[in-house]
Amino acid sequence: MSQLSSRTCRVSFWLGVSCYAAIALMLGYALFALLTPDFLVTQAIDKIFHEPVTWTIGPLARILLLVLGLVTLSAVLYTLWHTARLFSLYSTGEAISATTSETISRIGIGLLAQAAMSFFGTTLTGLILSIGAPEGRGILVIAIKGPEIGFALAGGLMMLIGLVMLQAVEAVRENREFV
Numbered sequence: 001m002s003q004l005s006s007r008t009c010r011v012s013f014w015l016g017v018s019c020y021a022a023i024a025l026m027l028g029y030a031l032f033a034l035l036t037p038d039f040l041v042t043q044a045i046d047k048i049f050h051e052p053v054t055w056t057i058g059p060l061a062r063i064l065l066l067v068l069g070l071v072t073l074s075a076v077l078y079t080l081w082h083t084a085r086l087f088s089l090y091s092t093g094e095a096i097s098a099t100t101s102e103t104i105s106r107i108g109i110g111l112l113a114q115a116a117m118s119f120f121g122t123t124l125t126g127l128i129l130s131i132g133a134p135e136g137r138g139i140l141v142i143a144i145k146g147p148e149i150g151f152a153l154a155g156g157l158m159m160l161i162g163l164v165m166l167q168a169v170e171a172v173r174e175n176r177e178f179v
Contacts, residue, residue: 003095016087023080030073033066040065048126048141054134061131068124072117079110098169105162111155118148 004012033039041057044065086103094100122141130138 004090004093009091009093012087012090016084016091019080019084019087023077023084026073026076026080030070033069037062040069044125044129047122048129048139053129053137055132055137057129058132061128064128064131065125068121068128072114072121075110075113075117079107079114082106082110096165096169098166101162101166101169103162104165105159108155108158108160108162111151111158113155115148115151115155118151119144 041062045051045053045057082103086100086107089097089100089103122143126139126141130140133139
């Protein structure tokens with residue numbers, strides 16, 4: 001028997017489909033970035049310096065920017081994958097179970113990873129772009145923005161909700177065994 005209404009199951013199905021579409025778009029974006037060598041460099045320069053740089057961004061910096069981009073992408077894909085998984089569970093009517101609880105906690109982990117990558121990513125991007133910069137032109141960027149705080153709080157909240165749901169599922173299971 002389904003724990004959710006058929007309407008909720010249908011909406012969950014389509015939200016899951018939208019997560020998979022977002023994953024496909026993110027992978028397409030990553031492929032484009034890999035096939036267009038200057039794309040990541042240009043994006044990073046615009047983000048940090050807001051103007052063209054006067055020095056050449058060398059191969060080490062380009063590789064490090066690519067690695068940083070892939071790590072950031074991994075955090076986003078991890079979150080999207082588990083969000084799609086949660087919607088898939090909801091679409092079958094499974095609302096409260098150990099599996100949904102663990103999935104919600106994993107979404108929280110993904111949101112925390114995205115917050116960390118946003119915070120450290122800006123700093124690392126500035127440092128990477130400063131490799132090979134003339135003296136006095138390097139940059140150190142440290143910034144905390146509202147979305148990072150929101151992602152961190154949402155991630156912590158999701159992890160806690162998942163943990164509480166898991167404890168509730170275990171309590172129900174214990175009560176059934178007792179009776």
